[in-house]
Amino acid sequence: MHQQSIIETLKTRRIKLQVTQETLSLLTGLGLRTIKQLESGKGNPTLETIQKIADVLGLVLRLDIKNLTSENEINNDTL
Template sequence: MGATQKIGQMIQQRRDHLRITQRQLADMADIGINTLYKIETGQANPTLHSLQKITDILGMEITLQIKNVSSE
């Protein structure tokens, strides 16, 4: 599973857990419902700004980590 699909899946799961509809979340985040649908299904490459708005509403946090790469 690619990164955009994983992000979309996490957003959809959190939205479902909070019992927020796609329409409600799209309205709160000021994005189109089609855009949100595409983000949740991994069909879109959302901007960081859009992701920040969505995750703030859902009580989520975006973090970056350095990969653990072993040198064998």
């Protein structure tokens, strides 16, 4: 899932739960400006920031790392 999709999911969930940006700021300990910038697509949130918001909104953040090469083949040029 790309960052923008994650942010849209967080925003949609916040709205569905009828949580204001101000309340989300208080519950996460993040600045209101941070919440507003995040939802408007500005800034570059850390995983920690996204995790704080997901926790408050009752969402699970899962990171999948996929090996794009075969298990037996490692191309050192791409590392």
